[in-house]
Amino acid sequence: MSSHTVEVTGPDPRSVACAPGQRLLDAFLRSGVYLPNSCNQGTCGTCKVKVLSGNVEQPAVSETVLGADEQADGFVLACQSSPTSDARIEVPRGAGSGPGHPLRDLSGVVHEVREIADDTLELTVGIDEPLDFSAGQYIEVTVPGIGHIRQYSMANPPSSADRLEFHVRRVPDGVATDRWIFDSLDQGHRIEMRGPWGDFVHDTEADAPMILLAGGTGLAPLKSIARHALELDPEREIHLYHGVRHRSDLYDVEFWETLTERHPGLRYTPCLSRDDGFGRHGYVGDVVLADFDSLRGYSAYLCGPPAMVDAGVKACKRRRMPGRNIHREKYTPAPTSAPDMVPA
Numbered sequence: 598m599s600s601h602t603v604e605v606t607g608p609d610p611r612s613v614a615c616a617p618g619q620r621l622l623d624a625f626l627r628s629g630v631y632l633p634n635s636c637n638q639g640t641c642g643t644c645k646v647k648v649l650s651g652n653v654e655q656p657a658v659s660e661t662v663l664g665a666d667e668q669a670d671g672f673v674l675a676c677q678s679s680p681t682s683d684a685r686i687e688v689p690r691g692a693g694s695g696p697g698h699p700l701r702d703l704s705g706v707v708h709e710v711r712e713i714a715d716d717t718l719e720l721t722v723g724i725d726e727p728l729d730f731s732a733g734q735y736i737e738v739t740v741p742g743i744g745h746i747r748q749y750s751m752a753n754p755p756s757s758a759d760r761l762e763f764h765v766r767r768v769p770d771g772v773a774t775d776r777w778i779f780d781s782l783d784q785g786h787r788i789e790m791r792g793p794w795g796d797f798v799h800d801t802e803a804d805a806p807m808i809l810l811a812g813g814t815g816l817a818p819l820k821s822i823a824r825h826a827l828e829l830d831p832e833r834e835i836h837l838y839h840g841v842r843h844r845s846d847l848y849d850v851e852f853w854e855t856l857t858e859r860h861p862g863l864r865y866t867p868c869l870s871r872d873d874g875f876g877r878h879g880y881v882g883d884v885v886l887a888d889f890d891s892l893r894g895y896s897a898y899l900c901g902p903p904a905m906v907d908a909g910v911k912a913c914k915r916r917r918m919p920g921r922n923i924h925r926e927k928y929t930p931a932p933t934s935a936p937d938m939v940p941a
């Protein structure tokens with residue numbers, strides 16, 4: 598079957614070829630047409646576009662993500678839908694002004710698999726061709742044999758574009774972690790990926806002091822953002838809070854302590870919610886509330902489990918940080934299977 602032609606309307610009209618079964622978002626990003634996107638799983642609603650003409654199918658979508666009125670008006674989620682004919686698609690205002698690194702397939706060889714905390718690995722992969730990405734973005738890894746996709750944020754800054762670092766937390770009985778990465782993945786193994794994805798990215802135009810709030814392996818994109826920000830300005834004021842439950846879940850302590858010695862504006866605060874005796878006791882949002890009377894003039898980047906991110910956002914707002922300065926990414930469980938497609 599041949600590709601369908603998708604006309605993208607808006608301030609910068611373009612024509613994009615979309616292969617049978619290819620998702621709109623994938624086709625757009627590969628063609629250099631940037632669309633806001635975050636989860637690539639149909640759960641955040643960031644990638645909605647309007648079908649003006651033609652046939653586009655997508656799986657049943659929760660009305661909390663795409664309202665019934667919007668669906669009746671022809672809106673679809675670009676990350677979930679595929680055209681079955683030529684189509685005209687209206688993209689939202691703001692499309693085209695994102696990170697703008699073309700999506701592509703990547704292949705790489707595992708350089709190192711290192712245990713860094715309880716049930717947590719650091720995975721380093723050398724890739725065949727350097728990847729252009731923005732600090733904070735992620736890639737998707739294909740689980741060999743079964744084709745499932747898992748998402749991991751880069752922890753390295755964009756300057757080390759040919760060696761990607763990921764933090765991987767074991768999911769009990771998880772097909773990607775328990776049964777592959779933690780079980781058999783080793784140095785020299787080849788892995789297939791695609792990326793970069795996401796618009797949780799370091800805003801390099803803003804020079805406000807930064808608050809970084811991480812929960813568990815949500816540290817990865819913030820490590821990339823902090824390293825990138827310090828490469829651009831070694832004096833940058835950055836306050837990193839890393840929250841985990843127990844001391845044995847904490848990792849990268851030495852890395853951050855060494856970095857704080859080199860960068861006087863960097864503060865590193867590990868937070869343990871269930872243990873005492875190291876760093877601070879409590880949740881990251883509560884520790885930030887205790888540390889700051891006001892966060893006016895700051896910007897924040899938060900990444901981790903949804904409850905941690907929501908509490909952290911609330912804390913920033915209580916300390917009067919404007920909503921437009923708050924960037925967030927929630928780590929949500931990957932779907933276990935692909936949903937059925939229906940016409941939109």
Ligand code: FES
Pocket residue numbers: 633634635636637638639640641642643644645674675676677
């Ligand atoms: S719903 Fe498409 S990127 Fe989240």
